[in-house]
Amino acid sequence: MSPRAALQVIGACVEYGPATILRDIDLDVRPGELLVLVGPNGAGKSTLLGVLAGDVELTRGRALIDGEPIRSRRASELARRRSVLLQEHRLSFPFTVTEVVAMGRAPWHGRDESDADEAVIADAMRRTDVEHLSDRRFPTLSGGEKGRASFARVMAQEAPIVLLDEPTAALDIAHQEALLTEARRLSREGRAVVAVLHDLSLAAAYADRVCVLAGGQVRADGSPEDVLRPDLLSDVYGHPVDVFTHPRTGDLIVSPLRTPVEEVAR
Amino acid sequence: MTVVDPTISARFRVSATVILFAGLSVALVFLAVISAGTGQLSIPPAEVLGSFLHGIGIDAGPMPTHPSGDAALWSIRFPRVAMAMIVGAALAAAGALMQGVFGNPLAEPGVIGVSSGAAVAAAGAMVFGWTALGTWTVPALAFVGGLITTVAVYLLSRSDGRTEVVTLVLTGIAVNAVTGALLALMMFLADQQAREEIVFWQLGSLNGTRWAYVGVVAPLALVGVVGCFLLSRKLDLLALGDRSARHLGVDVERLRITAITLVALLTAAAVAFCGIIAFVGLVVPHLMRMVVGPGHRLLMPASVLGGAVLLLAADLVARTAVPYAELPIGMLTSLIGGPMFFWLLRRTRRTAGGWA
Numbered sequence: 127m128s129p130r131a132a133l134q135v136i137g138a139c140v141e142y143g144p145a146t147i148l149r150d151i152d153l154d155v156r157p158g159e160l161l162v163l164v165g166p167n168g169a170g171k172s173t174l175l176g177v178l179a180g181d182v183e184l185t186r187g188r189a190l191i192d193g194e195p196i197r198s199r200r201a202s203e204l205a206r207r208r209s210v211l212l213q214e215h216r217l218s219f220p221f222t223v224t225e226v227v228a229m230g231r232a233p234w235h236g237r238d239e240s241d242a243d244e245a246v247i248a249d250a251m252r253r254t255d256v257e258h259l260s261d262r263r264f265p266t267l268s269g270g271e272k273g274r275a276s277f278a279r280v281m282a283q284e285a286p287i288v289l290l291d292e293p294t295a296a297l298d299i300a301h302q303e304a305l306l307t308e309a310r311r312l313s314r315e316g317r318a319v320v321a322v323l324h325d326l327s328l329a330a331a332y333a334d335r336v337c338v339l340a341g342g343q344v345r346a347d348g349s350p351e352d353v354l355r356p357d358l359l360s361d362v363y364g365h366p367v368d369v370f371t372h373p374r375t376g377d378l379i380v381s382p383l384r385t386p387v388e389e390v391a392r
Numbered sequence: 393m394t395v396v397d398p399t400i401s402a403r404f405r406v407s408a409t410v411i412l413f414a415g416l417s418v419a420l421v422f423l424a425v426i427s428a429g430t431g432q433l434s435i436p437p438a439e440v441l442g443s444f445l446h447g448i449g450i451d452a453g454p455m456p457t458h459p460s461g462d463a464a465l466w467s468i469r470f471p472r473v474a475m476a477m478i479v480g481a482a483l484a485a486a487g488a489l490m491q492g493v494f495g496n497p498l499a500e501p502g503v504i505g506v507s508s509g510a511a512v513a514a515a516g517a518m519v520f521g522w523t524a525l526g527t528w529t530v531p532a533l534a535f536v537g538g539l540i541t542t543v544a545v546y547l548l549s550r551s552d553g554r555t556e557v558v559t560l561v562l563t564g565i566a567v568n569a570v571t572g573a574l575l576a577l578m579m580f581l582a583d584q585q586a587r588e589e590i591v592f593w594q595l596g597s598l599n600g601t602r603w604a605y606v607g608v609v610a611p612l613a614l615v616g617v618v619g620c621f622l623l624s625r626k627l628d629l630l631a632l633g634d635r636s637a638r639h640l641g642v643d644v645e646r647l648r649i650t651a652i653t654l655v656a657l658l659t660a661a662a663v664a665f666c667g668i669i670a671f672v673g674l675v676v677p678h679l680m681r682m683v684v685g686p687g688h689r690l691l692m693p694a695s696v697l698g699g700a701v702l703l704l705a706a707d708l709v710a711r712t713a714v715p716y717a718e719l720p721i722g723m724l725t726s727l728i729g730g731p732m733f734f735w736l737l738r739r740t741r742r743t744a745g746g747w748a
Contacts, residue, residue, distance in 0.1 A: 181635060205641030218495035218631040219686035225628075232629055233641040283640070 132157050132287050132318040133178050133196075133208075138187035140173055140342075147173045149342045151187070155320055157286065160313040162329040163322045165339035166363050171322045172213070174339065175291050178320060179210045191287070205233035208287035209280045213295065215272040220263040223275045227251055230282030239284070250281040253308050255301065269296035277305060281312070288312055290321040294328065306332040326367075326380035330354055338362060354380055405685060409694075412683045416697040420477070423704045427476070428469040430712060435461050444470070475601040475609065476707040477700035479662045480672060482613040484699025485620045486658035487673020488680075488691055492627035493651040494549075496560055497678060498736060501538075501659045502670025502729075504549075504560060505567030509541025510534040510656070510663040511594065512571050515578040518586050518593075527608050535612075535660035541567060542652045542659075557740055593667035596722020598707050605665040612661035617696055619654045623647065624688035631686070669722045671729020672699055678736065 133155035140148040148170045155161055155178065163171045176182035177189050180196035189196045191207060199207075209230070217226065227247050234240045251257045254274040259267065264275060273296050280288065290309065294302040306321075310332050313319040323329045329336055330350040338346040338353055340362040346353040359367040359380065366383040428444075429435040435443075435456050442453025443465050456462050483501065490499040490506075501507045513533040516522065525532050549563040575594065579587050592599075626647050629637040634644050662669065680694040703721070710719040 179639065181638070201638050201643045202641040205639060208639075210636070210639040212633075212636060214633070216633045216636075218633075219497070219681070221628070221631060221686050225685075225687060226632075229629055229632065229640060232625065235625065 162333035169339040209283035209285040230279040250278040254278040330378035480699035480703025483672040484676035484695040488677035500674035504564035508571035510538035513537025531664035539656035595720030596667040596669040616658035
C-alpha cells in the first residue's frame, strides 16, 4: 500500500557522553508525504533531522537512505538525493541573494540538469517571494528574509528528499502559510518532505503525518487527527492544551489553556 | 550601523570586474618594465622591452645602449621582477584561500603565524647548514614548518565549524610568540654570518634573487595557485558553514586538508627565499572582494593578479625610496598592512555587533 520508504530509521539511539538524545527511534519517511516533527524543546527533533540528513552518527541502530546506510554515501551523491534547511542562516561573506540561491545548484554542476539552472533558480526565488531581494547582500537581510532565501536555495537543489528544520521561524503569517504550501506542493510532486515545526495548528493544517517526540522518544506517529489529542499534548508539553475544530473551516486548532493573570497573582 | 551598497547592480559588478582585470594587467606590465629599468644603472622602457623580446627569441625593439645593460637586466633585474610577481601572487592566493577556509576575512599567513612557522624551519637550514636537497632544502623545510603551523592554528582556533575573530587573533599572537622565540633561539645558535642572514631575511627582501631561486619558487606557486582555482567553487559553498556545505555535496574534511596543504605550499614558496612579507594576503583579497564580490571564482584570479601588482610596486618603492639603500619589503608591507588590519578588525567588530 505505502510506497517504499525514502528514509528509514531503525532502532536509532544517539548518546553524547552520558546524555541520551534519541532512544530507540523507528521512523519511515515516504515519498509523496509531508511529515511534521513536533515536540517540546530538547525533545531531539533537530538531532533526529540531523540523523535523517546523515550529519549525526548513531550510537546504535541504523539510518538508511534508499535502503543503504546514509553515512556510507558520498557527500556529492547525498546532495543529489536530499536537501536540508538548517535553523541558522549563516554566511561568512556577503554574497548576494541570487548567488546564495544559485549555490543550491552546486550538486548538479557539470551534469545535464545544470542546463536548467537559471530557470530553477528564478522559479525558487519567485515561489519564496525573494525576487525583489535578488541583488541584496544576504547578511543585510532580516531574519525572515534570510529564512526565505535559504529555503529558495533548498528548493533550487531539487532533491527528492527535503528536510526542513523550523522553516517557519521568524516568518510572518503570510510567509509561513506560503512556505508550508510550497512544502506540501513539493510532497505532492512525489518528494519526501520532513519539517520540524513548533506551531501545532500549522502542523495540523499541512501535515500528512505528525510525529510527536518527547524525551528523545517517539510518543505518537500518525495522522494529525489521531495524534494531536489534548491528553497526549498536555502530557508531552507539561502544559494544558486544548484541541478543537474551527467552527467554519473545520481545521484542527491547537491552543494552550491560559491561566488568567488574577489567578497567577494570587 | 552602515549598510554598504546593498543594491549594487549586477551589471555594475560585471563592468567593474572587467575594468579591474584590464587595469591590473596593464599595471603589471607597466610596473614590470619600469621596475626592471630602475636602479643604479637606469635603462629606458623601450630598451627593457627590446632586451626582453630578444631574450625570448623575438627580434624586435632596441637593445640596451649601455654595454652591460642586457646582462644586468637578465642576471639581476628580471629574476627579481619575476620573483616579486610570483611571491605576491602566492601570498595573495594563500590569504584568499585561508579566509575562505576559516570563514573569516582576517585570516592571513603572516597574521596568524604560518609565515613565521615556515621561517623557523627555513632558518634551521641556514643555521645548521643543511643542504640535503640542494636549492630545494630551504623551501622543503619552509613547507614542513608552514604545514605544522597551519594545522596547529586550525585545530586551536576553530570551534563549532568556524573561527571567531577573537580566537583567531589570539591564536595568532600565541603562535607568533612561539615561532618568534624559536627564531630567536636559531639566531642565538647561529654564527655571525648566519645571524645577519636571518635578520635580513626575517624583514623580507627580494634582494639577491637569482634565476635558480625563481626556478624553485615558480613551480611551487603554480601548483598552489592552480589548486586554489580548482577549490574556488567549493570555497563558495563553505561560506554557508560546514554542515550546509556538506549538504550541498562538499566533502568538507577533504577540502580542509587540501586547503591547508595548499596554504603551506604557497607560504613556503613565498617565504623560502624572500623571508616574511606580511599582510599581502590580507590587503589584496579584501580590496578585490570590494570590486568582484566574494565569489572565489573571480576573487582568486583577481587576488593573484593584484598580489603580483602590489608586491611589484612595493619592491620598486623599497628599492628607490631611499637613495643608495634598500628598504626591507616586509617592513613596507607591514607598515601599510598593520593599520589596514586594525581598520578591518574594527569594521568586522561593528558589522558583527561584537567580537563574534
